[in-house]
Amino acid sequence: MKFRRSERLIDMTNYLLEHPRQLVSLSYFSERYGSAKSSISEDLAIIKETFEDRGIGILQTLPGAAGGVKYHAKVNEEEAKAFIEELCQLIVKPDRLLPGGYLYMTDILGDTALVQRVGKIFASAFADTNIDVVMTVATKGIPLAYAVASFLNVPVVMVRRDSKVTEGSTVSINYVSGSSKRIQTMVLSKRSLEQGSNVLIVDDFMKAGGTVNGMISLLDEFNATVAGIAVLIEAEEAEERLVDDYLSLVKLSGVDVKEKKISVEIGNYFDKKR
8 A cells, every 4th residue: 555645754653653663664554555765855854854853753864774763752851841730830739738748649640631731741851861761669759650651651560568369470669758757678589670671660659759769769670771750740848858869850948737738849850961
């Protein structure tokens, strides 16, 4: 079947968006559309320019016989700042406060469009990092982890608080919670993570960093490398931060339960990106 250029451009764009960070050869597209490689190259040049002009992402071209093109999700600084400011406005709503000073976040983490935008921003920050898998701890970090992984085109690994028979043999560690100072347990299936993997840790909230630090310790059992740490919200008033090198979108700077006031500011995302 012969494709018109307009059809090729639409289908090619859709294919690249659905296969981020995957190297696609010109031969594949040439055979897919029954077109000469020279025509495919011209089409890719149009897509590349449009992606970059519209802030959709970057189309990386790799020369040589084994080369091709690879799409990377990218978010420019202006777009990222506008979104994080929008996120801050959602978080400071007074009705989000729960007894004990906790924040209700289920609506945000259940908003698929919003979570996808968070995922793209994190994926953009780690677009040039070698990542094999995204890791999170059940349960609230799961939507974020899947969103990030979808843009990085890697699997998700979930750490649990207790073992499940369906997980097979597991590795477990004890760690100290940074905020409550209590000893807790983390469990990960041996089959879920290959030895020596490069892992991006993603979580929804970090106070002192005990949970994230626990995941780092668990990765040691797999000889895995921490490729990065990304959290949606970090608490500013942590007595002793157990994790130093991380990326955050929002910083919770204060909670006044009596006045029903939540204070937030932009996290360290732009500081870390520079």
